[in-house]
Amino acid sequence: MTRTQQTLLKSPRQMAVLALTGLMLMTSTGVSNQSAMASHVSKQSSNLVAAESSVQLPRSVEQAVRQDLSQRLNIPPQDITPQDITIVSFTPQTWSDGCLGLGGAAESCLQAQVEGWRVEASANQQTWIYRTDKTANVIRLEPQSTARLPPIVSQRLLRQVAKDVRVPVARLRIAEVKSAIWDGCLGIFTPGRGCTKIALQGWQVIVAGNKRSWVYHLDQDGNRMAQNPTASGSRGGLVPAFILEENKPPIEPSVIFRSIVSGDFTGKVTQITLTTDGAITQSIMAPNIRSRPVVIKRLSQQQIEQFQQVLQAQRFLNLNGLNYLTEAVLADYPTTTLQSAGSLTQYVDLETTHLPKAMQQVIQAWTKLDTSKN
Template sequence: MLGRIHSYLGSCWAIGMAILAPISVLLPLSSAAVAQTNVLPKGVANKIDRDIVQRFKVPPASIKVQNFSAQAWPDGCLGLGKTDEVCTQAVVNGWLVEATDGSQSYVYRTDNTGTNLRTETSPQAVLPLPVARKLRQAARRELNVPLNKLRVTAINPRTFDGCLGIFTPRRACTKIAIPGWQAVLTDGRSSWVYHLDRNASRIVQNSAASKALAPVAITFATTDAALASNILFTSSSSGDLTGRTITNTLSTDGKVTRLITAPNIRSRPVLLRTLNPVRLDRFKAVLSRQGLPNLNGLNYLTSASVADVPTVTLQSIGSSVSYTSIEKQRVPKSLQSVITAWEAITK
């Protein structure tokens, strides 16, 4: 999944598509292609418009091209070939295009004429237009951000309880199944997470997960590994030049251990310290007070996450969240508080 983040690296407009763009090796453009980088052929734009209307059921009048750039795709599948698909290996000059319906973005790859056209945006990653409009209007009122600045950048289909999946200490939630979405909105400077039901009749900001600052992009994790029953909390840092993975673990009896692994190294867990019951309870209170369950399944990542800078994953019971280590001052305040409390234990 981390490999999909590169799509927003070149410019701020692509932050929202961070989870949708797989890595492809872009080759140098020919001189003819470079000469055309300031003009998107009308035929290409028209074919993209028609595909958006057919695929995503968007009214034609609401669609406009927001950004585009000339590209050299590595193969005939434009770098988006499926695992069982045979792609010609010739370089294909073409376009990377972002269109918008005013609420959310649609990213396309095409050849020079638009005859070969593929989208990076799946239908599962797009809200129905009326729902997206309701969400943006609710966010505008709550955040006092101009409507034309707000874009839906990522969504995750969810089934919520009666509290729409928002954890609050000591609050009971009815155990009913409410289908809906977890959605990320951005104004280009900050990002917010919202929970909403299928028709957007209920919309609630997940404040614990919100207010990540650019260049951090909020994406959704695809898996959530379970912890052993005797583990209260763990952190795993990996992805730097050394190839090491450093895992710190807090067990329910207060023992804090560290395990370092690398391609040619595997250490034994080292006991760092044992927390007394008071300090153990204090850390548990931080996790509860900061609403760690509200961060479950979220990634707070930047371009550094694919550039030999470690990504840190924190896990607790029912919660898993990742962030780029050098950008921890830009993640939401609730996550910063958890990071600070954990670093005080493991330093």
């Protein structure tokens, strides 16, 4: 059996957590607490483990993942074949405790760092993410992967995607799924279109294939489905992932838009904010530094409205809750978070040309306003 080899330096979920932690630090109160938390974020970033290109997944870990997943899929262990379950990727990790960072509220976890692995496995064209210790004596499934489409819905979706994007079903896979509650438009914003205010149970699904990805919104039975065109179209193997709701910081009513750049090896977090009075302010936080917001530019009402028109025309709301973070980046490469009222998304500058076109347009418009980037 050939085992996949990877050169992965930091998982997108870790990068997302670090970036959003920085964002919440910038928007919370208490200078002393912020400095302490920023120091913790910096320590997390610097402690991320870089995998060498020669690193191989231990056989015991691979077998444990296959065995656990086969049980979840009701496949008898003796009937498992490499074609049934594929190890898509893996990366060494240092977990925060004996529960691998996934302990429940009532669970007692050993308070010590645990060396281990984060493994992505694929079966039935869907993806599962596992955490293990070094030898898989402890193995846990990440909760983000618990949402599963019913087989009939999965089949309907993949057939529709294949038809829409002209990629054979066999080359498509469901990368991630989460349950959702939609309005009459399946949660897809279109300027000028009214949507029935109903609570429609459904799914948001990320589909990948041929080094591209697409985001689809479905009702519960898959009888209605639509591609989210704003969030779809990333290329070069860049596959988005969902941002957990608890990791989304609040945004003040006076804020029109803001960007947060965080995650480099120094632990520095830079926030640029546009408020309703036209002021663009910059604030910087590092482990032992927190600057006051400094006004770097003032916009006219016309400039504010023009930027808001860009957000609406590019349907920025449809990017909410998605990060476009590649795993093949340096551990100290910064992550950018973009946020407006009702929408938050993330990306890495290294992959800007591979982002969906609408997202690129928003980034370009924001860069023109932000004098600190000129």
